[in-house]
Amino acid sequence: MVTIRLARAGAKKRPFYHVVATEKSSARDGRFIERLGYYNPNAKGQEQKLVLDAARVEHWTKNGAQLSERVAYLVKTAPKAA
Numbered sequence: 001m002v003t004i005r006l007a008r009a010g011a012k013k014r015p016f017y018h019v020v021a022t023e024k025s026s027a028r029d030g031r032f033i034e035r036l037g038y039y040n041p042n043a044k045g046q047e048q049k050l051v052l053d054a055a056r057v058e059h060w061t062k063n064g065a066q067l068s069e070r071v072a073y074l075v076k077t078a079p080k081a082a
Contacts, residue, residue, distance in 0.1 A: 002066070004057060004060055004067050004068065006020075006070060006071060007022075008029055014042060018035055019035070019039060020032035021033045021034045034060075036052060036056050039074060
């Protein structure tokens with residue numbers, strides 16, 4: 001089954017996450033099918049906290065992909081593009 005979840009990147013104590021579509025059985029930071037955006041919890045100033053390709057997320061969910069709990073929250077709270 002395909003799931004949309006966060007893959008951790010960044011340095012120690014400075015997390016940065018890629019939002020990826022991946023097989024549920026693959027490792028957290030392992031292989032992925034497609035990168036859909038990123039989440040930077042430590043964004044300051046003009047940096048963007050969340051960048052997400054909403055059209056691709058919708059495509060994957062229509063084709064049966066499940067959102068992880070955190071990604072579902074991020075998608076729900078993401079500012080809607082006009």
